[in-house]
Every structure is written in structure tokens, then in C-alpha cells.
Amino acid sequence: MLTNCQINNFQLTRQIGSGAYGLVFHAVDVITENEYAVKAVMKNQAASTSASAANNDIKKSAVLQTQLYHYFKSFENRLFLPSINLDSIRGLGEEQLMRSPHFREIAMHLRVHSHPNVVTVHQVLESPLATFLVMDYYPRDLFTSIVDDQHFAHDGQLIKKVFLQLCSVLKHCHDRGVYHCDIKPENILLDGDDNAFLCDFGLSTLSTHLPANVCVGSSYYMAPERISCPTSLTSTEDNQGFPSASGDVWSLGIILINLTCIRNPWLKAHQLEDNTFHYFVKDPKVLMKILPVSQDLYQLLADILRLDPYSRISLESLMERVSACTRFTSSGPLSQVEALTEEQVHEFIIGNRGMEMKKMLYDYHSEDEEEAEDVEDDTEYSSEEESYRQLSSVDTTPNGSVDVDHVHVGVKQPKRILPDDFKSRYLQLNLSTVTNYSSQGRWLPQY
Numbered sequence: 001m002l003t004n005c006q007i008n009n010f011q012l013t014r015q016i017g018s019g020a021y022g023l024v025f026h027a028v029d030v031i032t033e034n035e036y037a038v039k040a041v042m043k044n045q046a047a048s049t050s051a052s053a054a055n056n057d058i059k060k061s062a063v064l065q066t067q068l069y070h071y072f073k074s075f076e077n078r079l080f081l082p083s084i085n086l087d088s089i090r091g092l093g094e095e096q097l098m099r100s101p102h103f104r105e106i107a108m109h110l111r112v113h114s115h116p117n118v119v120t121v122h123q124v125l126e127s128p129l130a131t132f133l134v135m136d137y138y139p140r141d142l143f144t145s146i147v148d149d150q151h152f153a154h155d156g157q158l159i160k161k162v163f164l165q166l167c168s169v170l171k172h173c174h175d176r177g178v179y180h181c182d183i184k185p186e187n188i189l190l191d192g193d194d195n196a197f198l199c200d201f202g203l204s205t206l207s208t209h210l211p212a213n214v215c216v217g218s219s220y221y222m223a224p225e226r227i228s229c230p231t232s233l234t235s236t237e238d239n240q241g242f243p244s245a246s247g248d249v250w251s252l253g254i255i256l257i258n259l260t261c262i263r264n265p266w267l268k269a270h271q272l273e274d275n276t277f278h279y280f281v282k283d284p285k286v287l288m289k290i291l292p293v294s295q296d297l298y299q300l301l302a303d304i305l306r307l308d309p310y311s312r313i314s315l316e317s318l319m320e321r322v323s324a325c326t327r328f329t330s331s332g333p334l335s336q337v338e339a340l341t342e343e344q345v346h347e348f349i350i351g352n353r354g355m356e357m358k359k360m361l362y363d364y365h366s367e368d369e370e371e372a373e374d375v376e377d378d379t380e381y382s383s384e385e386e387s388y389r390q391l392s393s394v395d396t397t398p399n400g401s402v403d404v405d406h407v408h409v410g411v412k413q414p415k416r417i418l419p420d421d422f423k424s425r426y427l428q429l430n431l432s433t434v435t436n437y438s439s440q441g442r443w444l445p446q447y
């Protein structure tokens with residue numbers, strides 16, 4: 001019902017996803033005709049993290065749809081919104097994020113954004129109802145690709161490529177203190193060359209430890225200490241809980257089973273409520289009875305899916321073992337897989353080269369590379385394009401209002417031609433938008 005709505009130069013064409021606080025749309029840039037995904041992250045969020053809240057989430061997303069529908073309608077289906085400087089969001093501290101929780105997901109995403117396997121964010125557009133995240137559009141997600149397309153069923157090298165990329169991006173997140181907490185195939189997108197891209201940082205946290213039974217994530221992929229912590233397990237001495245990083249590693253183990261067996265081992269890692277998991281806890285070898293896994297893969301899975309989060313395999317070892325694995329299944333096309341050479345591993349994990357390229361393209365300075373700040377922009381722009389370009393990047397203050405006095409030159413845009421009608425309306429409205437939004441906390445378009 002929100003098709004034919006437009007935000008700045010992005011024409012929404014169809015809805016492609018929905019969650020508790022957000023709706024995701026496919027969009028086309030009316031100027032360049034490039035495709036994008038636009039995620040509306042709603043403001044006024046109340047905390048809800050568990051998979052058991054799924055029904056509630058469906059209701060919430062219907063409410064969001066209706067709110068957005070009326071919002072667009074009141075502006076004749078065309079919104080003209082200021083964009084927020086990405087660095088200013090990434091730099092928001094814990095206290096500021098508590099005051100503006102809708103920025104948390106975006107801030108987490110931007111903190112790890114320099115990795116080539118994180119979904120690329122182009123712009124963040126601000127409105128009183130929702131913040132809109134403009135991202136690259138990827139046509140497939142890993143779930144559809146595994147289950148509907150059976151894309152990995154015959155190709156062990158492809159499984160290794162995607163899995164190694166996932167390990168690499170997760171390691172990058174953990175090294176920067178970001179723990180995703182919702183690793184599942186639906187949150188992994190694929191491009192035309194089968195490169196994997198991590199999205200949806202909505203449940204991610206900076207906490208190195210999470211309390212037992214915290215229930216964060218999606219049931220199939222959630223580690224046992226988050227659902228039904230065995231009494232035999234003790235958390236850290238000061239009782240801070242269990243390491244968040246190990247929870248992400250557990251989810252990766254389930255994804256490895258998805259990729260190789262096109263199955264989930266259990267509905268949830270709860271010993272009392274799930275029989276299969278109950279038997280697995282008694283004897284992990286049950287995995288070889290219920291899944292077509294080889295001895296090699298079984299041994300690897302046993303090291304990933306350890307009940308004790310402290311003894312789970314590290315991401316580095318996991319990458320080495322997957323690269324070296326020569327049999328994923330006991331029979332069939334995945335029963336013989338070639339071990340990867342160092343060159344192949346390097347090729348699969350785009351690595352530092354990819355990160356540098358991404359930084360150069362989008363000119364984001366990462367937390368440890370401040371010198372990127374001084375990169376000179378030598379592109380020639382017409383005066384109108386220059387004002388358009390500067391307006392497309394406006395600072396936000398910690399309380400979420402827009403700071404018009406502090407205008408940054410943002411993402412380096414290729415030189416492009418703006419249609420006359422579009423240009424005049426856009427520039428004018430954007431100016432008034434910013435002024436009115438800043439002074440009154442409400443956006444008043446002027447036609």
C-alpha cells in the first residue's frame with residue numbers, strides 16, 4: 001500500500017520485509033535508476049527481543065504500515081527529508097542511544113560498516129515518525145537461496161565461500177565490540193556473485209556478556225545459555241553472564257548445518273521443550289543419526305555447538321577447519337569437497353583490499369583511521385549540485401534534532417544531471433524542511 005510513495009529521489013516500489021520496528025522497501029533512484037533497499041526504522045520503540053514475541057511483531061508491523069501510509073498520504077506521497085551525517089550517528093554514546101533508541105541499530109551497523117561483507121548504507125534520512133536507512137539492494141537472502149533455490153546443495157566450494165565470509169564479518173564485528181545476536185539466514189543477503197552481506201543490527205549489543213536466559217535472537221539459532229541455561233553452567237565469577245561472542249558462534253554452527261544439510265537440527269536449544277536437543281545434550285553423536293553429516297563435519301559441529309560457551313571454537317579456528325574440510329556429508333555431492341588453498345581463502349574473503357575500496361568509495365572514516373577525514377574532494381559540481389550535495393548531509397544533535405549550522409560535505413556523489421522540476425522543488429523544500437524541523441521538532445513542507 002506504500003508503493004508510489006517517494007522519499008527525496010527514492011521511489012518506493014514494493015515492500016520486501018517487515019519486523020517489529022521496521023519495514024523494508026525496494027526503491028529506485030529516479031535520477032540514476034539504481035536500485036536500493038530503504039528500511040524505515042520507527043521511533044518510539046519499546047524493548048522486545050525474544051522470538052516468542054513474533055505474533056506481537058506482526059501486529060506491530062501492521063500498525064507501522066498504517067502509520068507510514070497516513071504519514072505519506074498527508075504529504076501527497078512525497079517526503080523531502082534531510083539526511084544525517086553518518087559519522088555523527090556512529091559516534092553516539094550509550095547515553096545518547098538510550099534517549100534515541102531508534103538510532104541504536106543504525107549506530108551499530110555503521111560501527112562495522114567498513115567490512116566488505118556488511119550491507120552498505122548510503123544515507124540516513126530523518127523524519128519525525130521514522131528514520132529511513134538507504135542501503136544497497138540485494139536480490140536474494142540466504143534462507144531463500146538455501147531452501148527454495150537449493151543453491152548450495154551441490155556446491156561445497158560455494159558453501160565454504162559464504163561461510164568464510166560470514167566468519168570474517170563476524171570477527172570484524174567482535175573485534176570492534178559489536179555482537180550481532182540475530183545471526184540467521186534471513187539476515188544474510190547475497191549479491192549476484194554469491195557474496196554474503198550481513199544486515200539487521202536491530203538486536204546487536206556492545207555488551208561483552210549477556211545474562212543467562214536473556215532470550216535474544218531467533219529460536220532456531222539461539223544458543224542454549226540464552227534460552228534454557230543448564231544449571232551445570234556457571235557464568236563468570238562476578239556473575240555478569242555469558243560471552244555474547246560465543247552466542248554468535250553457536251548461530252554460525254546452525255547456519256553451517258543449514259548450508260550443508262538444508263535442515264535445522266532442532267526448533268530450539270531447550271532441553272525440556274525440545275526432544276532432539278535433549279538427546280543431543282546426552283550424546284552429541286546423535287547429530288550423525290539425524291543429519292547426513294560426515295565424520296569430519298560432525299567433529300567440527302561438536303566443537304561449535306558446545307554447551308559451555310567458554311569452550312566453543314574460536315572464529316579463526318573455525319575458518320581454518322572449514323577451509324580444510326574435505327567431506328561435508330556422508331554421501332551425495334557434498335561428500336567430496338576440495339580443501340582450499342591460501343589463495344582461494346584470500347579470494348573468498350575480500351579482506352583488507354575490499355575494506356579499503358569500500359572506505360574510498362564512501363569516504364567514511366573508521367574509528368581507527370581518522371586520517372581519511374582530510375581526503376580532498378576534487379569532483380567538479382555545478383553550484384546547484386553543490387548545494388544539493390551539502391544539504392544531503394546534515395548533522396544530528398544527540399537529542400535527535402537536526403543541527404543546520406553544522407553542515408558536512410557527505411558521501412561523494414558522482415556528477416549527475418537533475419531534472420529541472422525536481423531540482424527546484426527538492427532544493428527549496430529541503431531548506432525549509434531542515435529549518436522547520438530543527439526549530440519546531442516537526443516537519444512542515446511548503447508547497
Ligand SMILES: Nc1ncnc2c1ncn2[C@@H]1O[C@H](COP(=O)(O)OP(=O)(O)OP(=O)(O)O)[C@@H](O)[C@H]1O
Nearest residue numbers: 016017018019020022024037135136137138186200
Ligand atoms: N539491503 C537489503 N536488500 C534486500 N533486502 C533486504 C535488505 N535489507 C533487508 N532486506 C529484507 O528485509 C527483511 C527484513 O529486514 P531486517 O531484518 O533488516 O528488518 P527487521 O525489521 O529487523 O526484520 P526482523 O524483525 O524480521 O529481523 C530481510 O530479511 C530481507 O529479506
